[in-house]
Amino acid sequence: MKKQVIFLVLMLASQVGFSQTFNSIKTETKSVIDSVFNAKIEKKKAVGMSIAIVDNGKIVYSNGYGFSNREKEIKANDQSIYRIGSVTKSFTALSLLKLQEKNKLSVEAPLQKYIPELTIQNDFEQDQNIYIKDILTHTSGLPNDIINGMFAKDLPSNEWIIEALNKQRMASPRNYITSYSNVGYILLGELIERESGVSYEEYINEEIFAPLGMINSSINRQIPVGYLNNEQIQEANVISSIGGINSNVLDMSQFMMMLINKGKYPSGKIAKKSTIHEMEEDRSSKIKLVGDWEGDAYGLAVQEVHFDDKDQSKKEMKMYGHGGDTPTFHADYKYIPELKVGVVVLSNTDRGYVSARSLLLEYLNSEKELNAKLSVVRRDLRQAGVSEIPTESELLGKYSVGTYMVEVDSVERFHLTIGNFTADFEKVNDSLEYVIPQLNQKYRFVKVDNEILVKSVSVYTGREEYVGKKIDDIKMTNSWKSRLGKYEAINAFSSGDAKTFNFSTAKLELKETDGTLQAILQSQTNDALPQPFFVIKGDNSAQEVGIGRNTGTYLMVLENGNLYYNGFEFKRNKSAL
Missing domain, CATH: 2.40.128 (Lipocalin)
Structure with missing residues (x-):
């Protein structure tokens, strides 16, 4: 009878996913962090979430909130599995750089050197080459997506994707602007397979998962349930190299600590120190149009955090990471190598997003009392294109802003109608800045190399991002x-x-x-x-x-x-x- 009871307890423990969480942080810090995530659960904005914090080579805190499977009453914990979506692209980028270490390829080379059957037409450049390094930073000019087959029961082959691309044309000039391209990373997945001689899944398993002990991570296998509109759903497969990885916060912590330690892990080395430096280098300045929010590295976004010391001096450090979203899952990780700290946040609900950046700053401020804040960096001042103020006559005309069309028929005031809502743009100053009073949003017009462009301007930080451009001839035929x-x-x-x-x-x-x-x-x-x-x-x-x-x-x-x-x-x- 006693053996039966023990067996029953073990079975129940496996069903609820019980595990001991890591906890070596201050009680006050834990309370602050838990309150943020518990509030998400209590307000029914999320069904399940898990987090982990690493500091100086070890996991100092991990926890789960809500349920990984509400219907089966399986609670979320630090071993719960989530889809990590585009965080997968960090693994894709690292894999390419590892192959470069072995002289299997060069990221400086054109992709067509390795995939010669890629013949997509480029109407913007005489040089028809598409460079690997540009694909890594989403600045190659490739189209964003091939929606057909991106989420599917049976995924299309990479050969089919290449044929589909060859029927298209390049979307923009090389190094014109950062424009997120899933199809670019599909091509990089094909490149990994060709130059490694094994499938993408095999390469990631053998070269990254296995050495790091990421035993609970997989690619397009045993996809966990997610929650959309408060209803449990099962998502379709997604093309492996752009978002196919499933993982948990403990495994992701091992990956993050390896990056923090410049390629090293306790029993070996995933990549050279120089490789991780190459991966983390911000390449924003090569781009014609640069937004302020974050810089572009290989499979990573770059931001800066500053610390106000008691002596009023300021120190600024680089913060790296990547986010990932599927229709229901959200994933995000951020780390600061100089401090050897990082966090990962995973969620299984469409409305369950919490940024890793905010958790990392909360940890630094509560646990270490560093008074850390996200820096406002004017990256646009480093861009390749020179910006100036257009004349009032140049301003008039039709613009695409996001996926909407706006007619600027007056310099002083114009409007955008979306359904039953009308947003009024009112001029603020002679620098051609405008506000939308109803939304407390601010925009300004700039001219870069004879293009008239629209930028959104944060009313809180002054950060600027390109969101639209003037369209000269858009008439139907x-x-x-x-x-x-x-x-x-x-x-x-x-x-x-x-x-x-x-x-x-x-x-x-x-x-x-x-x-x-x-x-x-x-x-x-x-x-x-x-x-x-x-x-x-x-x-x-x-x-x-x-x-x-x-x-x-x-x-x-x-x-x-x-x-x-x-x-x-x-x-x-x-x-x-």
Whole structure:
């Protein structure tokens, strides 16, 4: 009977995921940190979250909040598994640099040296090469996404992705702006496979997971449940090299401590010290248009933290990390090598995001009393393009701001209408700064190399980010007017029963809005997607207008008359003819 009771206790312990958390921090620090995450759970903004903090080579605190599986009453803890989404890109970048160490490749080389069948057309440059180092920092000019197959029951092959890209064109010039590109990191995953001789999954397992003891981490296996709109869902697979890793905070702590220790771990070395330095180098200054929020490194974002000492002196240190989001999961890690500290935050809920940066600063301030704050760094002053104030006559015209169109018909005041809401832009000064009083938002117009651009300006910190640009000629043509109507995808990859980002039956509608071509992509699960406007490039091509993420992708007409967009081939509905 006693043996049966022990067995039952062990079974129950495994079901609830019981584990001893690490805790060697002050009681006051623990109380402050726990209150933040417990509040998320209590307000039902998150179902489950886990965190870990590393300091000077060891985990000093870890904990879980809420449930990893609410329906089975399995509590979240430091061993709970989460999808880490685009945090995977840090592993992809490190893998490439490890292969470079072994002279298998050079990040300075063009990608076509290793993938010669990649022939996507570049209308911006005479040099048709796409450089690996630019892909690593999202500055290559490649399109952002190939949505078809990115989340799928059976993922497309990398060969299919390459063929899909070859039907597209480059979205922007090289080193024009940081524009997050998932397809770029898909190509890097293919590069890893070609030069290592094994699959991406095998390489990560053998070269990173196994040495670091990341025994609970995997790629596209045993995907945990997530929560969308307070309902449990199972997400589809995602292409491995852009977001396929599942992990927990303890395993991620080992990865983070290895980076902090410049490639070393207790029993060996993952990479050379020089390799980690190369990975962490901020390369923002090479870019024509630079935003202030963060710098670009290889598979890492770079920010600065400053500390106000008692003697009023200030010291500034670099902070590195990467975030990752899927439809329901959020992941984020940040570390400061100079202090040997770092944190990781994982969540299984669409509304459950808490930044690792805020947790790290809270730890430094509560535990170490360092009075740490995020620095405001004017990276735009380092950009390659020279910025000036446009004339008032240059200001007038039509702009794409995000995925919206704005008509600037008056220098003093203009407006943007979104549904039933109208945002009024009111001029503040002769530097062409504007405020939207209803939203307490601030914008300004700048001219860089004959382009008129829109920047958002934080009313709290003064940080600036590029969010829009002037569009000179965006009028519809008769050839594109003849194609207006509704279309259905004939080559969509199945997402099975996925409750979100399911494009098994993708649809597209082309419409004319205020004289401009607009495309509305619709998923089977009716997800909220951008509805971009297009500038006509020719009888058979049109390009999304705008700047940065979710812009630049081409809409093409194939030889058979079907449309091609984001990897989908669309055939016109017969009812629309």
